Amino acid sequence: MREMMSKVVSLQEAIQTFVHDGDLVYAAGFTHLIPFAAGHEIIRQKRKDLILARATPDLIYDQMIAAGCARKVVFSYSGNPGVGSLKWLREGMQNGTLEWEEYSHFSMISRLQAGASGLPFMPMKLTGATDLERVNPQYRRITDPYTGEEVMAVPPLLPDVAIVHVQRCDAEGNAQIWGIIGEQKEAAFASKHVILTAEEIVDEEVIRSDPNRTLIPGMIVNAVCHVPYCAHPSYTQGYYDRDNDFYLAWEELSKDEQTVQAYLDEWVFGVKDRDEYWQKLGEEVQKRLKPKSKLSYPVDYGSY
C-alpha cells in the first residue's frame, strides 16, 4: 500500500509558493466558504498585478483591490450581496484604474467548466441579450454542426491558482464540502495549482467513510492548510454563520482611503494569522455566529 503524501503547510508558505505577482487567481465560493484568510495573506505578502476572477468579487476582492493587489477583475456580479455595491471595484471601473472582463453567472461558470473539463470552449444557448457580447469579445457565436443553429461559446478559464476553503480534508487534500457547492470543484480542476484551506484536517479514514461527499480529490491539490474560520465574514455551513453585520459595516469601512487603510492595518497587517484574527474578533462575535446543530441521517455504504 502506498504511503499517503502529506501536503500540509502553513497558509503563509502556500501563498508564498503558489501565488505570484501577475497571476490569475480564483478564490472560490459562491457566498459560502469564501477564503478570506487567504486574501488577507496575499495582502500581507503584498502581491501585485493579480488578475482576480470570481463570479461575485465580494468583499474579499474589494479588500484586495483596495490594498493594491489587483490589475484586473473577471466577474459576473459586482455588487455587495444583499447590501449594495463594492466601492473599490466600482470606482476602479468608473475611473479607469482597474481593467475588467464581465460575464453573466452562467457564462462565467461555463468558462470554468470548460477549463475543468479540458475543452476548448463551452457552448450555451442564446439569451437574446447582445450587449455583453458586444463589449466582451470573449463571447463568440458559433454554428451548431448538427442543427445549423447559432450557439454562444466562451473559452476555458484557466487560473494559475485556485484557493478553495472546505469543511474537512485529509493531509493529501481529498476534500469534502457540504452546503452550497457553487463552483469549487470546477475552479479546482481548471487551475494549474490548488491551495486548500480547511476547517479540519481529518484522517484519511474519515474521508473514506463517506466518499460521495468528496468534491475535490487530493491528486489535483498542491497545498493543504489548516485554517479554522478562514471564511469569516462569509460562512462555513455547520461551523459558523455569515457575519451580515460585517457585510453591512464594509460600506462604511471602505468609504475612503483612510478608513480602508485603518481596517487593513488593524485586521490584516495587525494580525499574524487567522487564529489571531479570530481571537481578536472576540467572544461576542464568535457566539453570535455559532449555529445550532442539525445533523443529517447517516447513510449505510455497506461492507463488501
Add this chain to the structure above:
Amino acid sequence: MNNNAYNATELMIINAARLLQDGDQVFVGVGIPNLACNLARRTHAPNLQMIYEAGVIGARPERLPLSIGDPTLVSGATAVCSMYDVFTLYLQRGNVDVGFLGGAQIDQFGNINATVIGDYFHPKVRLPGSGGSMEIAAWANRCYIITPHQKRRFPARVDFHTSVGFLDGGSARSRTGVRGKGPQAVVTNLGILTPNSDGEMILSFLHPGCTVEQVRENTGWEIKISPNLKQTTPPRQEELLILREELDPQGIYVK
C-alpha cells in the same frame, strides 16, 4: 396602527405573490422575490418550489435569508447542486416556470438594464451587472419584474440590455429563439403592467387609491392604458400578518 394599512413594499410583495401558481418551480432571488414566494407558499401555493441560483433546490428557509447563498436555504432543502448544474439542468433545460427580475432600468418592452448608466467603457455609474438575470430572463417560462414606479427607472429604452424582455417589440423576442415567454408582469407600487400582443408593457391594473395620472407622471414613455383596466384587490389582513409576523418580523425588507 390600522392593521389593514400597508406600505408600498408590502403592496408589491403581496401582488407578486398572487401571480405565483401552486406547483410553480420558481428561480428566486433574496429580498422581495423571496418574501413573495414564501407568502405564496403559506397562502394559495403550498406546493410552490424555490430554486436558488447558488444551487439550492426546494429551499425551506426557517429564517429570512439575507444573502443569495444564506446557509438557511440549505438546511432542510431537497437538493444542493453546483452552479453549473443549476443553470444547465434546471434553467437551460427548461425546468424553471418562473423567474424574478429587477434592475435599475426597465423599458417599454420589458428589457432590463442592471449593468451600467452611460457608456460601458467609461461608465457614469457602474451597476452590479447580470448575475443570473441574463439567462433567467431568456429561459424561465415566465418572468416577473418587481420595482418601484419612478420615471428614472422607466425610460423608453434602456442604456444596456442586461437581460431581454421583448427587445423592440413585435416578433423580435420570438425571432431570437429563446424558450421563455418573457416578462408577463411588472409589479410596481402603483399598479401592474403586462405586455400587449406587441410586447409593449401597458397599464393593466391599478392598486387601490392609485391613479392613471400618477402612472403617466412616473413612466418615461407614453404608456398605454389597457381598455380593460382593473383594480387589484387590497392586501388582505392574512397576507399582511404572515409578512409582518412570520416572514420579516424585524422589518428588514418590509419597512
